[in-house]
Structures are given as C-alpha cells and as structure tokens.
Amino acid sequence: MDGRSALVHVVRVEVAPPSLRITGAPEAPLIEWPLTSVTLDETQEDIAHVHSALHPLALLSVRDAALVARLRSCSGQLRRLPGGRQRVPFAVACAAAIAVLGGGFYASVSGLSHWVARRIPLEYERELGTGIAPLLARDYCDTEASTQALGELVRRLDPAGSGSAEVHVMRSEMVNAFALPGGTVVLTSALIEGAETPDSIAGVLAHELAHVEERHVMSHMVRASLLSAAWSVAVGDYAGLMLLDPSTAFEIVNLRHSRADEAEADRGAARRLDAAGISRQGLIDFFGDLREKTDWVPEWLSNHPTSAHRAAELASGAPLGGSPALTPESFEALRAACQ
Numbered sequence: 001m002d003g004r005s006a007l008v009h010v011v012r013v014e015v016a017p018p019s020l021r022i023t024g025a026p027e028a029p030l031i032e033w034p035l036t037s038v039t040l041d042e043t044q045e046d047i048a049h050v051h052s053a054l055h056p057l058a059l060l061s062v063r064d065a066a067l068v069a070r071l072r073s074c075s076g077q078l079r080r081l082p083g084g085r086q087r088v089p090f091a092v093a094c095a096a097a098i099a100v101l102g103g104g105f106y107a108s109v110s111g112l113s114h115w116v117a118r119r120i121p122l123e124y125e126r127e128l129g130t131g132i133a134p135l136l137a138r139d140y141c142d143t144e145a146s147t148q149a150l151g152e153l154v155r156r157l158d159p160a161g162s163g164s165a166e167v168h169v170m171r172s173e174m175v176n177a178f179a180l181p182g183g184t185v186v187l188t189s190a191l192i193e194g195a196e197t198p199d200s201i202a203g204v205l206a207h208e209l210a211h212v213e214e215r216h217v218m219s220h221m222v223r224a225s226l227l228s229a230a231w232s233v234a235v236g237d238y239a240g241l242m243l244l245d246p247s248t249a250f251e252i253v254n255l256r257h258s259r260a261d262e263a264e265a266d267r268g269a270a271r272r273l274d275a276a277g278i279s280r281q282g283l284i285d286f287f288g289d290l291r292e293k294t295d296w297v298p299e300w301l302s303n304h305p306t307s308a309h310r311a312a313e314l315a316s317g318a319p320l321g322g323s324p325a326l327t328p329e330s331f332e333a334l335r336a337a338c339q
Contacts, residue, residue: 001058001059001061002058003055003056003057003058003059004057009024010024011023011024012024013060013062013067015067015071015074017035017074018034018035019032019034020033020035020038020050020052020071022060031055033052033054033055034052034054035074037052037053037054038050038051038052038071039051039052039053040068040071040072042068042072046063047062047063048063048068049061049062050062050071109226109227110223113219113220113222113223113226114215116219116222117215117216117218117219117221118215120215120218120222122182122183125181125182125183125215125217125218126181126183127182128181128221132180132181133180133184136168136170136180136186139170139172140168140169140170140171141169141170141171141189141337141338142169142337143333143336143337145330145333145334145336145337146169146333146334146336146337148330148333149330149331149333149334150167150169150187150205150334151167152326152330153167153198153201153202153205153325154167154205154209156202156278157202157206157209157272157273157276157278158209158272159275159276165183165184165208165209166183166184166185167184167185167186167205168184168185168186168187169187169188169189169192169334169337169338170187170189171188172188172189172190173189173190174188174190175194175290176191177191177204177205177207177208178208179208179211179212179216179217181218183212185205185208185209185212187201187204187208189337189338191204192334192335192337192338193335193338193339194289195282195335196285197285197324197325198282198324198326198331198334199278199279199281199282199283199285199322199324199325200282200283200285200286201325201326202273202276202278202282202283202326203269203273203278203280203283203286204283206268206270206272206273206276206278206283207265207266207268207283209268209269209272210264210265210266210267210268210269210272211261211265213268214261214265214268216261216264216265219261262310263310263313266313266314269283270314270318274318276325277322277323278322278323278324278325279318279322280314280315280319280322281318282325283314284311284314284315284318287307287308287310287311287314288307288311290307
C-alpha cells in the first residue's frame with residue numbers, strides 16, 4: 001500500500017544492501033528504501049509488515065518466509081520490532097513492565113492524592129458537598145438546643161476554626177459518624193443516644209474534625225479520580241474522565257478510610273481532646289463498645305486498625321482527668337434531638 005490510496009498493489013521486492021528495492025507499483029517503477037530506515041514488524045503469525053521512515057504512510061506486507069528471513073538476516077542494518085521467536089519473551093517483558101509501572105502508580109497514588117487534596121481550595125470541595133447535602137438533609141433532626149450543644153463542642157475542639165465545620169444530627173439506627181466534602185460532619189442519632197457520656201460524643205466528633213482538617217475526604221475523591229483516569233487512558237475510554245457526580249461522591253465518602261488515615265485522625269482527635277481539657281476516655285470507651293462488632297476480622301486483613309489497638313494507642317500517654325465535654329443540660333438536649 002503506497003499510502004496515497006486504499007489500493008493494494010502486488011510488487012516485487014529485492015533485498016540489495018544497503019537498500020530494499022520495490023518495483024511494480026503503478027506510477028513508481030522503482031522505490032528504494034535504505035535498510036537503515038526500515039522497520040520489520042513480525043508480531044503477527046503469518047505475515048510481516050515492513051515500514052520505512054521515508055514513507056511513513058506506506059506499508060509492505062510480506063508472506064514469503066524466505067524474504068522475511070532475508071530481511072531478518074540484515075538485522076544489523078535495519079530496526080526490528082520484536083517478533084518471531086522473540087514474541088513470548090517480548091510479551092512477558094511487556095507484561096512485567098506494565099505490572100511494575102501499574103504497581104508503582106497504585107502504590108504512589110495515595111500519597112499523590114493527599115498532596116493534591118491539600119492544594120484544592122476548600123470552596124471547591126464545599127461545592128462538591130452541596131450536591132450530597134440534599135440527599136441527607138431530609139433525615140436531619142437538628143433542634144435549636146442540639147445545634148447549640150454541638151456548637152459548644154466544636155468551639156472547644158476547634159477554637160481556631162481551622163476546619164470551619166458544620167455539624168448535624170441525622171436520624172439513623174446505625175451507630176456512625178462521617179465527614180462530607182467541604183467540612184460537614186454528620187453524627188447519627190443511634191450514636192448519640194447510645195453514648196453514656198458526652199465525652200464519647202466529643203471523642204468521635206474530634207476524630208471526624210481531624211478527617212476534615214487533614215482533607216481525607218477530598219483525598220479519597222482525588223484518588224478515585226486518578227484511578228479512574230488511569231483506567232480510562234489504559235482502555236481508551238475518555239467519556240467519563242474526571243467526572244464526579246453526587247452519588248459517586250456519596251459512595252466514596254461512605255467507604256472506610258485507609259489505615260493511615262484512621263491512625264492520623266485518631267492522633268488528631270487525641271490532640272484536640274487534650275487541648276480542650278476533655279478526657280480521652282470517652283473515645284476509648286467508644287472503641288471498646290465497637291470491639292465486639294468489628295474486631296472479628298484480623299488486623300492484618302483489615303484496611304484499618306482494630307478497635308482494641310486504637311483504644312490502646314489512645315490510652316498510651318493520655319493525660320489524667322479532664323472536664324466534662326458538655327453540661328448535663330446540653331447533653332440531654334443533644335440526646336433528645338431526634339426523639
């Protein structure tokens with residue numbers, strides 16, 4: 001194929017170093033390709049393809065084994081793509097290279113996503129959160145008294161307002177707490193009603209505020225986008241590249257944080273509680289209550305530390321005593337929010 005039309009021409013080929021001579025093509029009685037410009041591609045079973053840098057759109061397809069062998073014998077003078085006997089080693093080498101590159105990317109994507117997340121403006125992250133809020137707002141059961149109580153806790157745990165967190169109580173039978181994009185923290189009614197002391201609520205809230213401060217939620221989103229982008233590039237599908245709809249964001253938020261993120265949030269919670277003069281014991285007791293429900297999976301199989309391990313880490317070096325996180329009246333008002 002001469003590269004100028006879709007026609008296929010039958011030609012005569014002669015290997016005459018230092019050139020490859022092609023005759024018989026219409027309007028081209030003689031074509032000479034220097035062997036140094038020629039590439040031999042034998043990746044297909046029964047046919048070899050010959051290209052020349054002089055005519056990049058032209059293609060010479062050869063089925064004659066003797067001619068292919070003659071071209072191969074000139075390997076010192078022309079460039080060759082691995083093929084023939086080298087096909088299996090070449091495929092293995094390519095697979096190994098892809099595996100190494102893919103593994104390296106996957107191993108580094110977590111650190112890269114944290115680096116990127118910290119440089120994304122909080123205002124942009126809040127815009128992502130506004131798409132999720134309507135899905136949850138119908139189950140919020142905040143009262144004026146509960147909002148005031150939570151405001152007191154946030155001021156004690158984050159006096160500088162570094163996270164600018166907005167905290168809500170959501171009616172749910174699941175004992176849970178989570179952070180949304182942009183700094184919104186949600187505590188479920190089951191968690192609040194099951195807490196024996198306000199210190200437990202303060203400990204959980206301090207943990208979620210640490211997730212907000214460290215931008216862990218945004219990091220999850222960036223990581224998901226990077227992996228999605230890598231997959232799209234790998235398979236050649238760019239249709240959904242870097243798109244993040246509210247339902248996808250909500251799904252990401254509800255995934256468990258990584259072991260490193262949870263450990264970092266635990267340390268951040270301890271620092272906040274200590275600075276506020278609130279005992280860590282409430283958070284330690286909360287992990288103690290979770291122990292029977294979560295620690296049946298060995299820690300080395302889990303993506304986060306066991307509750308027993310986390311409680312032990314918090315108890316290590318914890319200061320003695322502390323003042324109650326809330327007054328009895330504020331605590332009761334918070335517990336009654338969804339009743």
